Amino acid sequence: MTTTAATPAVADPTGPTIATHCPYCALQCAMTLAGPQAEVSGRDFPTNKGGLCQKGWTSATVLRAPDRLTTPLIRGRDHELHPASWDRALALIAERITATKATYGPDAVAVFGGGGLTNEKAYTLGKFARTAIGTANIDYNGRFCMASAAAAANRALGVDRGLPFPLADLAGAQAILLLGSNLAETMPPAVQHLAGVRGQGGLIVVDPRRSATARLTADGAGIHLQPAPGTDLVVLQALLHVVFAERLADESYLAQRTSGVEQVRRSVSTWWPERAEQVCGINAETLRTVARRLAAASPAHGGRGAMILSGRGVEQSTQGTDTVTAAINLALALGLPGRAASGYGAITGQGNGQGGREHGQKADQLPGYRRIDDPAARAQVAGVWGVDPETLPGVGLPAVELLRRLGTPEGPKVLLVHGSNLLVSAPNAGRLRDRLAALDLLVVSDFVPSETALLADVVLPVTQWAEEEGTMTSLEGRVIRRRRAIDPPPGVRSELDILAELARRLESEVDLETGPAAVFDELARASAGGPADYSGLSHARLDLEPDLFWPCPATGPAGSQHPGTARLFTDTFPTADGRARMIAVDHRGPSDDVRPDAPIYLVTGRVLQHYQSGAQTRRVPELAKACPGPYVEMHQALADRIGVVEGELVVLTSSRGEVTAAARLTSNIRTDTVFMPFHWSGAGSANLVTTDATDPISGMPEFKVCAVSICASRPSQQAADPAPRRSGDSLSPVPVRVLMDEENR
Ligand SMILES: Nc1nc2c(c(=O)[nH]1)N[C@H]1C(S)=C(S)[C@@H](COP(=O)(O)OP(=O)(O)OC[C@H]3O[C@@H](n4cnc5c(=O)[nH]c(N)nc54)[C@H](O)[C@@H]3O)O[C@H]1N2
Ligand SMILES: Nc1nc2c(c(=O)[nH]1)N[C@H]1C(S)=C(S)[C@@H](COP(=O)(O)OP(=O)(O)OC[C@H]3O[C@@H](n4cnc5c(=O)[nH]c(N)nc54)[C@H](O)[C@@H]3O)O[C@H]1N2
Ligand code: SF4
Ligand SMILES: [Mo]
Numbered sequence: 001m002t003t004t005a006a007t008p009a010v011a012d013p014t015g016p017t018i019a020t021h022c023p024y025c026a027l028q029c030a031m032t033l034a035g036p037q038a039e040v041s042g043r044d045f046p047t048n049k050g051g052l053c054q055k056g057w058t059s060a061t062v063l064r065a066p067d068r069l070t071t072p073l074i075r076g077r078d079h080e081l082h083p084a085s086w087d088r089a090l091a092l093i094a095e096r097i098t099a100t101k102a103t104y105g106p107d108a109v110a111v112f113g114g115g116g117l118t119n120e121k122a123y124t125l126g127k128f129a130r131t132a133i134g135t136a137n138i139d140y141n142g143r144f145c146m147a148s149a150a151a152a153a154n155r156a157l158g159v160d161r162g163l164p165f166p167l168a169d170l171a172g173a174q175a176i177l178l179l180g181s182n183l184a185e186t187m188p189p190a191v192q193h194l195a196g197v198r199g200q201g202g203l204i205v206v207d208p209r210r211s212a213t214a215r216l217t218a219d220g221a222g223i224h225l226q227p228a229p230g231t232d233l234v235v236l237q238a239l240l241h242v243v244f245a246e247r248l249a250d251e252s253y254l255a256q257r258t259s260g261v262e263q264v265r266r267s268v269s270t271w272w273p274e275r276a277e278q279v280c281g282i283n284a285e286t287l288r289t290v291a292r293r294l295a296a297a298s299p300a301h302g303g304r305g306a307m308i309l310s311g312r313g314v315e316q317s318t319q320g321t322d323t324v325t326a327a328i329n330l331a332l333a334l335g336l337p338g339r340a341a342s343g344y345g346a347i348t349g350q351g352n353g354q355g356g357r358e359h360g361q362k363a364d365q366l367p368g369y370r371r372i373d374d375p376a377a378r379a380q381v382a383g384v385w386g387v388d389p390e391t392l393p394g395v396g397l398p399a400v401e402l403l404r405r406l407g408t409p410e411g412p413k414v415l416l417v418h419g420s421n422l423l424v425s426a427p428n429a430g431r432l433r434d435r436l437a438a439l440d441l442l443v444v445s446d447f448v449p450s451e452t453a454l455l456a457d458v459v460l461p462v463t464q465w466a467e468e469e470g471t472m473t474s475l476e477g478r479v480i481r482r483r484r485a486i487d488p489p490p491g492v493r494s495e496l497d498i499l500a501e502l503a504r505r506l507e508s509e510v511d512l513e514t515g516p517a518a519v520f521d522e523l524a525r526a527s528a529g530g531p532a533d534y535s536g537l538s539h540a541r542l543d544l545e546p547d548l549f550w551p552c553p554a555t556g557p558a559g560s561q562h563p564g565t566a567r568l569f570t571d572t573f574p575t576a577d578g579r580a581r582m583i584a585v586d587h588r589g590p591s592d593d594v595r596p597d598a599p600i601y602l603v604t605g606r607v608l609q610h611y612q613s614g615a616q617t618r619r620v621p622e623l624a625k626a627c628p629g630p631y632v633e634m635h636q637a638l639a640d641r642i643g644v645v646e647g648e649l650v651v652l653t654s655s656r657g658e659v660t661a662a663a664r665l666t667s668n669i670r671t672d673t674v675f676m677p678f679h680w681s682g683a684g685s686a687n688l689v690t691t692d693a694t695d696p697i698s699g700m701p702e703f704k705v706c707a708v709s710i711c712a713s714r715p716s717q718q719a720a721d722p723a724p725r726r727s728g729d730s731l732s733p734v735p736v737r738v739l740m741d742e743e744n745r
Contacts (some may be wrong), residue, residue: 018485019043022056023116023465024611026162026348026475027187029056033485038063038466045546046168047474051189054623055611061620062464063486065448069461070491081459086493089458093416094505096441097133100414106134106393110402110412113140113361114419115350118470118482119534120519121495122352123367123526124512125418126360128499131387132508136396137412139363141420142356143399143699144427148320149310149346150357151698155321156328156583157337158575159531160357160369161477161550162348163309164337164568167193172341174304175202175297177290179232179327180313180704181347184212185608191216198222202297204290206232207313208603209633209675210668223290229601229673230590230705231280232314235287236326237587238276241268242291243333250300250335257573258332260582267584268329279587281670298334298342305341306334312349312605316703320695322585329582337580338569348475350612355473358532358550359523363396367523368530377530384526385510398699400427400692407438414441418495421450421613424681427701428692430657445495450615451681461492468494469516471542477549477565479534481542528554531574536562590705591693592654594672598707600638601673602652604686605704610679618679630661630684633675634710639665642710649713652676654689654706660713674710678703 017035021028029052030045038060042050072089073081100108111129113122122140129138142150146162153160170176170193184191194216197203203222205214214224227235243249244265254261273284297303308331314323324346331337331344348354360367360381370377373395382389397405403426405411415436426432436442436455444456453459467488473479488494496519500512513519517539528535533551542548548564556562572578594601609627610617617623632650644650644663651660652674661676661684669675678686691706 115356132503136393152324163345181311237271248295253335368527369532424613614679
């Protein structure tokens with residue numbers, strides 16, 4: 001790995017120049033922020049090599065959003081949100097939490113975190129929930145993102161680090177199978193690492209759309225497989241069938257480094273390519289070609305290396321864990337994990353999606369990526385926190401289940417949200433809206449009035465990326481420093497301060513640290529000995545060494561400083577017997593499959609210009625102009641069939657609800673499938689129709705695929721709608737509860 005020296009803060013006549021990273025996705029592109037306006041420029045780093053995408057270039061705009069939140073807000077008797085003092089807002093929250101706990105018990109207070117929070121905030125949020133509140137019910141939006149890939153990697157490989165090797169290793173591979181990832185739009189600077197594999201014709205992209213990434217396979221650069229949505233597991237079973245049938249497997253690797261291969265061999269024996277073709281629609285010969293090409297690139301056959309990488313296209317599925325398991329089985333059969341320019345990896349999405357799933361904001365987890373139901377882990381973490389292990393709650397509800405139970409007789413009555421715009425990004429948004437309205441108290445911490453914040457009873461304004469110190473763990477498992485470049489506007493507070501102050505008001509016996517470096521040191525101690533061991537790291541060390549990957553224990557060989565672990569699995573797997581586990585899986589199909597009354601697949605995802613729920617990027621004029629609103633991408637042939645022309649409004653209806661957006665015609669998608677990005681609220685919000693069915697193993701919702709009917713939007717229908725949901729670009733906030741007495745205003 002090349003080392004790029006950290007650029008320390010240097011004095012500058014126009015203001016300081018600070019070396020930091022982009023606030024958005026898990027690529028965490030390196031950038032510098034200059035001057036009082038935090039002007040962005042790209043900075044050389046092994047992942048982005050100086051490049052940034054459009055979102056990164058414009059990221060400083062959100063620091064100055066005209067509607068930036070700068071004061072706490074409390075909903076009054078008039079159902080409107082009104083400015084309030086911090087003291088009043090925090091007192092109200094503490095009082096309601098205390099009363100709710102007294103009446104219903106601590107699990108009636110729930111906490112929802114996010115993969116955008118720094119490691120320090122994620123850790124503190126988990127500690128706050130388990131100690132100051134004492135609730136089991138804390139989960140986060142990573143459940144919508146990576147949960148199935150994480151579950152599959154944990155059970156097969158013994159650890160979940162998205163990429164178990166540096167991203168730059170991609171450059172050395174001879175073949176890469178990219179499953180359901182649209183890297184060209186979701187991490188544009190990462191595409192440069194594909195140059196080598198494309199030059200050898202080895203890029204294989206699996207996507208029902210001919211996405212920007214699938215188009216990278218053109219001109220002999222590789223192969224695009226365009227399966228029916230939700231059938232990737234069958235594609236993978238067929239590839240593995242061919243590997244075994246044609247004796248292409250790395251049998252010595254299988255014998256020495258894995259267990260369970262015989263069951264897997266049997267489970268794929270019936271998935272010969274012609275049978276798979278019937279289900280996934282990919283030509284049997286093409287499946288054979290792909291299997292042979294991956295095998296030829298594998299070390300066992302003298303190739304330079306083969307990689308299998310997954311994105312949300314295969315993971316956000318009710319069979320997501322099993323699909324990723326099938327991908328890992330294929331990688332193991334080819335002898336890839338731990339070998340040069342080879343292996344399986346999941347491409348983590350959110351800025352701190354990786355660290356966000358290590359430090360204990362997940363319902364089943366304690367810091368260091370330990371299980372909360374493991375007595376040894378409980379004892380260790382309780383020791384660091386200074387509490388009796390008996391007082392720590394057990395496993396709480398996973399996100400979708402938690403949201404489904406909000407405000408029900410047995411469910412949580414209070415919800416604190418940190419770093420998620422649930423109303424736009426959670427599945428089956430209509431139902432969620434009802435559940436949020438049924439709460440006794442909804443508290444949202446954010447820096448902009450997101451759609452979810454506008455529904456809250458109390459809104460707390462927090463600092464943003466360039467206004468705070470902290471660390472993020474990138475898609476490679478590299479721990480990097482986020483640095484403060486400018487002062488926050490007066491009136492906002494850091495979440496570390498807010499949580500510490502709330503803990504005091506809840507009369508918690510546990511003090512929460514408020515300084516990011518001190519929180520990091522505690523987090524590092526709490527993680528010692530766990531799978532994600534950060535105990536050899538500190539802010540000071542990370543400032544000097546930008547090439548540190550976890551696990552990084554306190555001491556290395558012979559008591560030296562540990563160098564971190566850029567590559568995992570080179571000699572062994574962190575399982576009980578040191579072997580990777582191969583697990584037989586089979587295809588079940590999407591939970592909401594097409595049928596006569598819903599004959600079209602809706603697949604959802606992202607566009608280059610917008611990030612997630614759009615709360616940040618819709619506030620950046622350049623991005624909003626480049627991609628102003630929701631649309632439905634559909635094949636020209638489907639448009640002809642339903643009588644729709646380019647730009648005309650269409651209505652998609654599922655058993656959950658309906659969504660209206662303009663048709664965008666293309667030949668890049670299957671004729672049985674339409675695509676919608678999910679970045680907007682209102683009538684064009686894709687999650688009004690998605691299903692909240694979940695993967696039984698990981699709790700991951702099936703965002704990617706559901707069945708819809710489609711028709712042109714008829715004006716008469718619109719006129720007949722008694723309660724249009726659209727109000728500008730946001731759902732009009734429904735005033736739900738009255739919190740502030742007239743006399744207290
Ligand atoms: N511009 C932008 N970049 C982002 C983000 C963003 O919101 N905007 N978010 C970040 C985050 S949190 C994440 S998780 C990542 C996500 O990054 P990606 O996984 O690359 O993004 P998606 O667009 O959600 O999905 C990828 C592809 O899956 C395809 N797909 C849908 N259904 C199926 C299927 O059944 N099988 C297969 N094989 N493919 C299918 C879609 O057509 C889509 O092209 O991006 C990160 N980067
Ligand atoms: N249909 C469909 N739905 C999807 C997906 C899909 O592919 N299809 N993808 C899913 C995926 S992968 C993801 S990751 C989710 C993400 O969806 P969300 O969880 O909604 O993520 P964001 O839009 O990033 O929301 C973050 C919110 O927190 C705020 N915020 C950012 N940083 C901080 C911070 O440090 N502290 C606090 N308090 N607030 C902060 C932002 O302003 C924003 O309002 O969406 C999921 N929803
Ligand atoms: S690819 Fe991701 S990290 Fe890089 S500039 Fe774009 S949004 Fe930021
Ligand atoms: Mo994500």
